[in-house]
Amino acid sequence: MKDIELELENSNIKSHEIIKARIQVNYPGRYDGVVVNTQILNSNELIVYRSYNNKTISQNVSRLFINRNDMLQNSVEFTASIEFEPKEPHDVKFRASIIQEHKEIESVILFVKLVP
DSSP, X not given: OOSEEEEESOSEEETTXXXXXXXXXXXXXXXXXXXXXXXXXXXXXXXXXEEETTEEOOSOOSEEEEEGGGOBXXXXXXXXXXXXXXXXXXXXXXXXXEEETTEEEEEEEEEEEEEO
């Protein structure tokens, strides 16, 4: 079992579609929370984070930090979307990291495909 696991509902995503994901932390030590960074490769566009654990995110953020206190049983579900029309397929890199005192403890990377 890994210290942090990241699962996405779909490995192929489309523009304006809700992306659903889940993070599970199995790290036995102390940590402050998790951070999610996303990059659309070969593009300057960003992912828009919509919610985590059914709490709406009111502003656009380029990375999502979720405090450990907001994680039920060391788990969190979040939603996001991509709000531009791609002209070609792109790889999208999701990276979730465990954070303790501003330092990264462990991370996991997952790639999905953005299709036009």
